[in-house]
Amino acid sequence: MADFSLTLNEDQLQIQSWVHEFAAEVIRPAAHEWDEREEFPWPVVQEAAKNGLYGIDFLMNAISDNSGLTLPVAVEEIFWGDAGIGMAIMGTALAAAGISGNGTPEQVMEWVPQCYGTPDDVKLGAFCVSEPDAGSDVSSLRTRAVYDQATDEWVLNGTKAWITNGGIADVHVVVAAVDPELKGRGQASFIVPPNTKGLSQGQKYKKHGIRASHTAEVVLDDVRIPGSLLLGGKEKLDAKLARAKERGHSGGQPAMATFEATRPTVGAQALGVARAAYEYALEYAKERHAFGKPIIMNQAIAFKLANMAVEIDASRLLIWRAAWLARNGGFKNGEGSMSKYKASETAVRVTEDAIQILGGYGYTREYPVERWHRDAKIHTIFEGTSEIQQLVIARAISGLRIE
DSSP states (O other): OOOOOSSOOHHHHHHHHHHHHHIIIIIHHHHHHHHHHTSOOHHHHHHHHHHTSSSHHHHHHHHTOTTSOHHHHHHHHHHHHOHHHHHHHHHHHHHHHHHHHHSOHHHHHHHHHHHHEETTEEOOEEEEOOBTTBSSOGGGOOOEEEEETTTTEEEEEEEEEEEETTTTOSEEEEEEESSGGGGGGGEEEEEEOTTOTTEEEEEEOOOSSOTTSOEEEEEEEEEEEEGGGBTTOHHHHHHHHHHHHHHSOOSOOHHHHHHHHHHHHHHHHHHHHHHHHHHHHHHHHHHOEETTEEGGGSHHHHHHHHHHHHHHHHHHHHHHHHHHHHHTTOOSSSHHHHHHHHHHHHHHHHHHHHHHHHGGGGGSTTSTHHHHHHHHHGGGTTTSOHHHHHHHHHHHHHOSOOO
16 A cells, blocks of 8 residues: 655656647647637547557556555646646546456456557547436446357447547446346446447537537447457356346446546546636736726635635645545545545636636637636546536445445
8 A cells, every 4th residue: 555645756747748749839829729720639638658658568557556545646746737638638537447447367468459549550448428318327227238149249229428539439338227127236247349330429529618528429230240349258247147136236337437447547537627718817916907907906806716725725635635546455435435526616707707807718718718717617527527427425424335
């Protein structure tokens, strides 16, 4: 178990500086263009791959850190650069986490690298859970996986919604119901390889924010995959289903296990957006003059900035604690959800205050704060809404099944 420390070690400081430099020199200058185009920023992701920021080596180095802090530190810097491009760079990590969290060592070794490809041949991964009628309620998935014993294949049918990299990914990790009567306890995760017949992209969503990130439906029409692509294997799944039927419980939902482990990282994404807006508003307030003095000399502005600084620091402390707990003993009172909830709500408030400080300029697309405000909002919705985070926390602190 690593000691909890608020002092980053030399390796972490070097990574923080390296990622910040990439964010400042590559991501941020491209942010406005790709937000306006609403297209996947392939050139930026390819540059990130050549730089070593997008790839299996970076991910494994970050998540192998016993303190748990390397990944949130790096993610904060990426999203300080831009959240839409940040999601384009980080979206594959959720698919990799789904494989790592539910797969056998052999499956992890074979498929996680294929989610990323190589710097010369970049690939993408997509984690497919949400559906048109099942967002927060992941226990009610309608996508079905039926085992064909004659061919040792799984047959997948259904439609997934709001999927990052959906349809354009090379590797799709799909959570589906094997035994719908067991709800969340009857689900399993499957790998759908590149160019599998029957998988197609549905509608691409035109979004309020993070527009450089590709978000679309994934349609599964009699998708046949080998039995070996059931994550964890059939023996483990059969045992889990048997336990669920006999005792009314099992080892947990594969989707929720992935989400809970990634919540501090999502909090770090929101934190990066909030910090970007705060820093920009602070500099603007020191340079902008009104009534003969910098506007920061007015308490109405100064106190707003003071509150922004406090909320950002409080969010970072919760994220770092949750990231450390995830590696050293696990969550006891919903700390992962606490960090995501606090940081995402903070990002919305801080970016709104930044617009207010810039006044009319803040509301125009010539200045980045309006984009940061649009980008911030999604963090209170995806990977568990703020209300779901409150529910998780309430259940954790009470020990009761609060509905």
